[in-house]
Amino acid sequence: MGSIYLPLADIASDAGLVVKVTSTNAGWERRARSSGGFSAVPLGHMWHHAASSTSMSDEACVNYQVRGNPDNPVGNLTLGRNGDAWPIAGGASNCSGKGGPTKFSRGTCPTDGGNTTLVNTEVNNNGVGEPWSTKLIDAYFAWSNAINTYLGNLAADIVGHAHYTSRKVDPATADAVQGPWKPRSCNSSGTWNLDDMRAECLRRATTTDTPEVPDMTDDQARQLAELWQYCTQRIGAPGQFTDPGGANLNLPWAAAWNWSYISGPIDSKLNDIITRLERLEHAS
Amino acid sequence: MSDVTFGDWDPADAWGIEPPDEEQATYKLHELRLALDQLVGDRGLPTWDQLDTGAQEMARGIGGVIVRYIIEREPEDATELARTLHDARRYVATSPLPAWDELEPDDRQIGVDLMQIILDWLRRQGALDAV
Numbered sequence: 001m002g003s004i005y006l007p008l009a010d011i012a013s014d015a016g017l018v019v020k021v022t023s024t025n026a027g028w029e030r031r032a033r034s035s036g037g038f039s040a041v042p043l044g045h046m047w048h049h050a051a052s053s054t055s056m057s058d059e060a061c062v063n064y065q066v067r068g069n070p071d072n073p074v075g076n077l078t079l080g081r082n083g084d085a086w087p088i089a090g091g092a093s094n095c096s097g098k099g100g101p102t103k104f105s106r107g108t109c110p111t112d113g114g115n116t117t118l119v120n121t122e123v124n125n126n127g128v129g130e131p132w133s134t135k136l137i138d139a140y141f142a143w144s145n146a147i148n149t150y151l152g153n154l155a156a157d158i159v160g161h162a163h164y165t166s167r168k169v170d171p172a173t174a175d176a177v178q179g180p181w182k183p184r185s186c187n188s189s190g191t192w193n194l195d196d197m198r199a200e201c202l203r204r205a206t207t208t209d210t211p212e213v214p215d216m217t218d219d220q221a222r223q224l225a226e227l228w229q230y231c232t233q234r235i236g237a238p239g240q241f242t243d244p245g246g247a248n249l250n251l252p253w254a255a256a257w258n259w260s261y262i263s264g265p266i267d268s269k270l271n272d273i274i275t276r277l278e279r280l281e282h283a284s
Numbered sequence: 285m286s287d288v289t290f291g292d293w294d295p296a297d298a299w300g301i302e303p304p305d306e307e308q309a310t311y312k313l314h315e316l317r318l319a320l321d322q323l324v325g326d327r328g329l330p331t332w333d334q335l336d337t338g339a340q341e342m343a344r345g346i347g348g349v350i351v352r353y354i355i356e357r358e359p360e361d362a363t364e365l366a367r368t369l370h371d372a373r374r375y376v377a378t379s380p381l382p383a384w385d386e387l388e389p390d391d392r393q394i395g396v397d398l399m400q401i402i403l404d405w406l407r408r409q410g411a412l413d414a415v
Contacts, residue, residue: 001305027333033298034312034409036305051291064290071298071408074290091308094409097297112410115300122292161292170292 002039002116005030005090006150008077012085015146017139020084024063031066031073032091035116043104044157045144046096046118047197048075049127049170061124062086069094075122083139088122095120099165104157114164119147127172129190134179145205155205156198162191295408304354304411310347312405316398342376350402355415362403366395 008028009019021028052061058080065074065088073089080086096114103109109117121143125132132140145155161168173190174183181200184193314332321329335343349372350365359365367384374381384392406412 001303030307030311032305032308033300034304034308034406034411035300035302035414036308039302048292053289056289061290069290069293070405071295074293074297092300092302094298094300097294097299110301112299112301115298116302127292167294167296168292 001035002032002037002092004038004041005032006038006042006076006119006147008087008090008147009085011146011150012077012087012143015142017083017085017143020058020080020086022059024059025066025086025088028066028073028087029090031089033071033073033089033094033115035092037091039116041151042119042153043107043109043117043151044102044119044153044159045147046114046120046164047140047144047158047160047171047192048095048120048122049125049172050078050122051127051170052124054126054130056124058084058086058124061122062088065122075120077119077143078122078124079136079139079143081124081136082133083136085139085143092116093120095122096161096164099161099167102159102164105154106152106157109159118159119151121147123171125171127170129173129176132177137177137179137181141201141204144201148201149205155201158194158197158201160192160194160197162187162189163194298409300410301414302411303414304351304406306344306348306351308347309350309402310344312402313347313350313398314343316401320394320398345376346372350399354403354406354412358412358415359403362400363396365399365403366392369399370395 009021013019050061058078061080062078065078066072071094073093075088075095076090076093077088078086092115094115096118098112099114100109101111101113114120121140123132123136123140125136144158148155148157161170162172169187169189169191171192172185174185174192175190177183177192181196183196183200185191186193311332318329318331321327330339332340332343346369349369353359353365353368357364370381370384370387374383387395403412
């Protein structure tokens, strides 16, 4: 009888994934297993594959998870073959079932508690050798790290269905993974090695591919300070702004006030900013 | 590997350790009523989102009756659950409903069958073991 429903679409979108919502998965926000939403913030993320036919479309896979299976919803989110994210259920789902217990950084998923204490992700892959494209693998790790970050978990707070129960082999196969990450397999079915999965989650969580944005020049900082002074006088905003770090006006300060307006020639933006502020002033 | 289109599914995957939720019981019952409506030739039962707020609230009340009954009595008998639910509907219905015993046998059976589906659904997911 849980009440926590997760904003899966926003989390996936913020992670850079393409989110797909159609009439097939609409209503995912309040969809859940019979026990409803999560009773507590989920402790981790379980990885699966659907073992679906290679001819099965992503939407057909999702349709099975949402209404084809009498114990729907099956899983919380599904990644399509190209890494698109299909939200299935914001609440607890029916996907992992009997298995465990499994330890995570914030606690232990109890025996048979995977559905109600973990977020479960399916992937439209046959699991017996269908290639996992680099794009799909990147999406899986991006999603895993994003959902664990949102939940306040560590990046390594993951488990595969096969590691949770001997009934399963997913995610697999290791040999079918394309791209630079090459997981070992831990059984004859090609199930990905959990240590390798966790290590890659950690590596990606601590590596940023975002290029460095150059800091403001002193001249830009001076212009920005003058602009701030002018704007606070125009709209009566309280106080003089000070840099949070006590240093010269710099990138974090600028980013907080919309980098796109101060990274270029400020003079050309000034009238636009003032117009917007005046509009706000009149609106209030 | 029970389904060629989704081989990862295993009925044991539905097992859990938490009691039923009133909101989800309400949705499930409405889903079943919609399926029934289609079977009898689409008499125009609205989808959940098409129901107005009052109708949704009333439906939630029915879902609440189901869950409270299950938690308090741990039922095995779908007939008693159907009778209880019907009595609850009579209490909150905007138009008069006949008493359970006055219903046509077929109508009673439909109610019993619906409740049996609900009980089976909860049983498969461990909800009855958790109450």
